[in-house]
Each structure stands twice: as C-alpha cells, then as structure tokens.
Amino acid sequence: MSLVRLRMDLAYDGGGFHGWARQPGLRTVQGCIEHALSVITGVHRSKDGIAHRRVVWEPRLVVAGRTDTGVHASHQVAHLDIPAAVLQACRGHMGVDGVLALERRLRHLLPADIVLLGLSMAPTGFDARFSALERTYLYRVSQGGQPGDPRMRGYVLDLEGSLDLQAMNEAVAVCIGLHDFGSFARPNPGGTTIRKVLAAHWDLVPNVNLFETAPGQSAVGYLPPFMESGLTVFRIVADAFAHNMVRSLVAACIQVGQGRRSVQWFADKVAHPLREGSTGPIDARGLTLEHVAYPPDDQLAERAQAIRARRTL
Template sequence: MSLVRLRMDLAYDGGGFHGWARQPGLRTVQGCIEHALSLITGARKSDGEVSHSQVVWEPRLVVAGRTDTGVHASHQVAHLDIPEVVLEACRGHMGVDGVLALERRLRHLLPADIVLLGLRAAPMGFDARFSALERTYLYRVSQGGRPGDPRMRGYVLDLEGSLDLEAMNEAAGECIGLHDFGSFARPNPGGTTIRKVKAAHWDLVPTVNLFGVEPEQSAVGYLPPFMESGLTVFRIVADAFAHNMVRSLVAACIQVGLGRRSVQWFADKIAHPLREGSTGPIAARGLTLEQVAYPPDDQLAERAQAIRARRTL
C-alpha cells in the first residue's frame, strides 16, 4: 500500500482538552483530529461503526510536541501517513487535488477550538517530531494584582505578588545550554530529561496601543491597547522539552521572583537533578506552544536520525 506523508500545521485552545495525546474516554486534540479524519476517509462512520472499506487504514498523527492538559498552541506541527488511494478518494466531486480536498473537509469538521493552519505534502525525510530543530514556548503572567483583560483569562496566570525580573532572569540563565532537567521534568519511558535550551528570558511587555501610533494621531484621540500590554512573559527555546519541564521551570522562576527561593537554589536544582515537591509544575493555562522550527528540506532526514539517539551529557 503506497503511503503519502502529509504535514499538518495547527493551532488550538487547550482549555477544553485533556492534552494532545489520544486517551480513551477523554477529549484530546489528537483524538478529535483523528476522529474527523476517520469520518472523512470512511475509516469510521458517524455512528462509530468501523466501515468495511477495502483499504484497512486508521489515521494516526505524529506530533512535534505533546502538550499537557490545558496547554495551548498557536503553532503545532504533526504528520500523517495516508494511503494514496484514500487521499485520492477525498476529492469526491471537488475539482481539486486530494490534499486540498482533505484540507477543506477537515476544516469543516474540526471543532471551533482547533484550527487547521495548513495541510500539504511533506518533503522527503520529514518527521514532525524528530526533524524539529527547536520548539518555542511562552508563558504569560499578570503580576502585582494588575486587573487582567477578561478576554485573556484562559491564557494568562494572575499573580497577586510583584516579581523581581532581574533575579528571575539570573535564574533562567542557568537553564541555557545542555543540562539534565531531572529536577523539573519526568522522562518518557526509555528516555532522558537531558535537553539543550537555546534561550530563556523573562520580559515585561510595554503598554502600547494596537496600532503603534500616538493617540493625538487618532481622529478621536484614542487607540485600543495591545491585549498583552503590561503582561510578564517568559520565552524559552529548546531542541525539545521533557514532560512538565516548562511549567516546572516557570514555577521555580516565580518562586525566585517572589523572594521565596534564591537564585543559588535554582542553580543547585540544575546542577543536581532530583525531582521533589518544591519543583512541581505551575498552572497550565498560561502556557502556549508558539512555534516549531525545522531545518532546510535537504537536512530533514539527517536531523531526524541524529535526534533519535539517546542523549547524554
């Protein structure tokens, strides 16, 4: 059976999902997409019965990074291997190729909290998980009891205390480089918590208007504020992340920022990886997967092969 690999670019609001990964009886991002694909391709009927198609195939997605329950994604990437004959059948009466036909049908069936940004044939050697060069996450905080924008309530952590960003950035700097993040993460079965962090920094978003011009330039003297104005945002970029790693690092940095822990304590947790009660994850709603980056097409297969190797320090 000849298969075609498709690259799927996605965004989703994680608030209504039990994470990315398919779980029996629970609403997950992967589960919703695969169910929609099954309905489109005839692998499963709308009443849940398996069809008796001549092609035995069940859609299975491979994702760049499995997000936890409540974590959002503004740009997630997955791949799907689909039989050519099944893809061709998606055309129906549409005068377009199978990939575009599947994209249109999938957009029609997906729930409102999942957005299909694009679907296309993947280049040779592409693997959504193993070919990725880096992932970028952002964590958004409203600190100091600042009244939050109610439109952002599902994407921002409200914090009563005020944060010392200088101390937090000193701590975050300890993350950069190749480290065992065992104090802040759990390994997958057979895996490690060794990761290479390329950037980690806290910033205060300036209060600016949406259009970036002075109010007197407006006909009515008012311009709407940028929704993220005044928020404190953590940006972290790494080749990959272990389970709960970002949220646990954020929680530890905030403890430092509130003066409850020292930068030295944080540094010691990096130097001596040991999971214990003081380094658990913070609330999921402030976390968003913002971007997944890949190398040029001619380096995809090489990257995938290299990243599959078990890491050591």
Template sequence: MEAMTRLRIDLAYDGGGFYGWATQPTLRTVQGTIESALHTVLRVPQDDPDQRLRLTVAGRTDTGVHASHQVCHIDLDEALLERAVGHMNVSGIEALRRRLSRMLPDDITLHRVSRAPSGFDARFSALERTYVYRIADRGSEADPRMRGFVLRIDDRLDLDAMNEAAATTIGLHDFGSFATPNPGGTTIREVKYARWERVPVRPLIDATGLAYETPAVESGLVCFTIVADAFARNMVRSLVNGCVQVGLGKRDLDWFAGKMAVPLREGSTGPIAPQGLTLEHIAYPADDQLAARAEAIRAVRTL
C-alpha cells in the same frame, strides 16, 4: 501495495477543553479529536486495526496547554486520500484540508495541510520548539478576555531575579529536577534561549494628540519565552514555577542553581498551572537535512 504519502499538518488549538494532545480512551484530546475526524472524512472504520489513522506530533502538550502553531504528520495511501475529493475539483490534499476543517470543533484550527518533503518527521526532524508562558501580575491589568491563556498572580514579580534564574538553564543540561523522562528516555535537553520580559504598553493606534489611549490586549503582561531542541514532560511549566518562586521571593537564586546542579525531582519544582502556556513555533532544517536530523535526534543524549 499502495503508494504512501506523508502529509504535514500545521494547526493551532485552545487547550482548555482538552486533556492534552495524546489520545486517551475515555477523554477528549487533540489527537483523538483529529484522528476521529480523519476516520470520518476518509470513511475508514475506527475499529479497523489495519487502517488505524495515527498522527505523529512535534511535541505532546499537557492538559490545558495551548498551541498557536503545532506540527504533526500522517501517512496515507494515495487511494485513501482520493476519497476526500468527492465532487470537488481540487487535489486530494486540498480536499482533505477543506473537509477536515469543516469537521473539526471550534477549538482546533488547521493552518495548512501539505505534502511533506522526503525525510520529514514532525517529531524527530524538528530543530527546536518555542514556548511562551504568560502571567498577569500586580504590575499589569488582567484583561478578562485572556483569562484562559494567562495565569493571574496577585503580587508583583521581580523579573531581574527571574532572569538570573532563567540564565542558568541555557545550554545542555540534565533537567531532572524540572522534568519527568519518558520510559527509556532522558531529561537531558539543550535550551537555546530563556528570558522573562514585560510586554510594554502599546497603543492600538499609533498617533499623537489623542485624548486617550487604548492598549493592546497583551500590554503589561509578563511573558517567559523559552527555546530548546526539545522538552521533557512538564519541563517548561516546572521551570516557570521555579522562576516564579524566585520572583516572589519565596526561594533564592542559590536554591534554583542547586536544582539545576543536582537533577533530583521533588515537590518544590512541580509544574505551574497550564493555562498560561502556549506552544508558539516549531523550527525545521532545510529539506535536504530533514532525514539526517531525524536520525541524529533518535539517539539517547548524554552530557
């Protein structure tokens, strides 16, 4: 039996051209695109059931959602990994990174391919995930270059009210009003941080005496940053939608608190548009705690 190597892959993608992360038979997805490239680079037939190259990801993003830093892993036997070397005088892992980077489309970028430490599981070892949702409301000027990554809202948002709503999400809760469980799973999650902020207008050049000021591209945008141990399906976008309804004055804080208190899914707490959402960071524990974390997180949580 060949020795197996687990590789950690750190990557980013523009989700606008993908139907989410998870492989679907007839649709373009991030996982499907990368796995297809792996089969090509390693010369493994995609219809060979005994050598199916499968990625395990930290968090499956939905259709149209972006990632500036996603993490996944794959298990390969050493002999298969050496196929990537060819005439290059580099390790199998570095050869795979180079060939895979050239094979992937422009809307996927590899940050790093590395040998995973013992006990590492991209999904179950993760301590927390950080998402940011970006909005251009009436209080900001929407830069057309950001149109694929920012949601435009015509009215000005009340950030104070939205932060009062967001504060009720912090802690261990059942987010059943704002999420859909996986089969056999739960919507109980622990939110560690949730806050709305308007990006201050920042000049590109920090100097005095200039006749004009060129702002940074994110200046004036409204950003929602949320950190949790994990997220259920549609959870972030649904929480954003709930907060936005409060911020526009369409719903009050008692309504939002009621949704948190009674985890019942219904139409008013559906997900907002996907383009404003980006997965920004995945955090992991120290190497000697990876296996224990993965074992603990596999247990079904309760309140």
C-alpha cells in the same frame, strides 16, 4: 499499500482538552483530529442511506510536541502517513487535488477550538517530531495584583504581588546550554531528561497601542492597547522539552521572583537533577506552544536520524 506523508499545521485552545495525546474516554486534540479523519476516509453511505464503516486505514498522527492538559498551541506541527488511494478518494466530486480536498473536509469537521492552519505534502525525510530543530514556548503572567483582562483568563496566570524579574532572569540563565532537567521534568523510564536550551528570558511587555498615528498627525479618539500590554512573559527555546519541563521551570522561577527561593537554589536544581515537591508544574493555562522550527528540506532526514540517538551530557 503506497503511503504518502502529509504535514499538518495546527492551532488550538487547550482549555477544553486533556492534552494532545489520544486517551480512551477523554477529549484530546489528537483524538479529535483522528476521529475527523476517520469520518472523512472511513465512512460511506449505501443506497438505503445508512452509514457503514469500511476500515481500510486507521489514521495516526505524529506531533512535534505533546502538549499537556490545558496547554495551548498557536502553531503546532504534526505529520500523517495516508494511503495514496485514500487521499485521492477524498476528492469526491471536488475539482481539486486530494490534499486540498482533505484540508477542506477537515476544516468543516474539526471543532471550533482546533484550527487547521494548513495541510501539505511533506518533503522527503520530514518527521514532525524528530526533524524539528527547536520549539518555542511562551508563558504569560499578570502580576502586581492588577485586575486581569477577562478575555485572556484562559491564557494568562494571575498573580498577586510583584515579581523580581532580575532575580528570575539570573536564575533561568543557568538553564542555557545542554543540561539534565530531571529536577523539572517527570521521569522518563527508558528515555532521558537531557535537553539543550537555546534561549530563556522573562520580559515585561510594554504598553503599546494597537494603532499608531502617522507622523505629524495628532491622535483622534481612543487608541486601544495590545491585549498583552503589561503582561510578564517567559520565552524559552529548546531543541526539545521533557514532560512538564516548561511549567516546572516557570513555577521555580516564580518562587525565586517572589523571594521564597534563591537564585542559588535554582542553580542547584539544575546542577543536581532530582525530582521532588518544590519543583512541580504550575497551572497550564498560561503556557502556549508558539513555534516549531525545521531545517532546510535537504537536512530533514539527517536531523531526524541524529535526534533519535540517545543523548548524554
């Protein structure tokens, strides 16, 4: 059976899903997409109009990062290996190639909280998970006791009181580089919690208008602000993330920002990777996977091979 690999770019609202990974009896992102693929590629109608399933291939997606229950993605990446004949059969009566036909059919079948951003032939050596260079997550917080915007209630954590961003940034600066994040991640039997963090910082989003007036012109009417104006946002970039790692780092940072823990306590957690109750994950609603970066096409296979190796400090 000749297989071709497709790259799938996605976005989804994680509020209605039990995470990315397929789980029996639960609604997951992977489960919904694979079900749609099965319907498209594995069902035909006989002359009497009755639908029959002909199992020739079971779709299985490989994803760049398995998001947890309630976590969102504005740009997730996955790959799919599909028989060439099955892909071409997706064309039906459409006068387009198989990839575009499958893309159109998927967009028609996927639920409203999953958006297919694009479907394309993957370059040689591409692996959505192992070829990735880095992943960027954002965690959005509304602090200071200000009433939150109800339109953002599923994507922002509301906190009473103010946060000490200077202390939080002093703490999270310790994360930069290669560390064992065992204090901030669920144990991984047979695997590792060693990760390389490239950037991590807390910032207060300034109040910026959605529209700007041209130079020399006076504003006419009300200029609405961006919906994220005034929010406190944590941005972290790493080559990969361990399970619950970002949400646990956020929870620990907020403890520091609220004065309940010290910067030294945070540093000790990084230096001595031991999972315990004070570094559990925070509410998932504020977390979004924003971006996955890949190397040039001629370096994809090399990157995938290197990242599969078990890392050490």
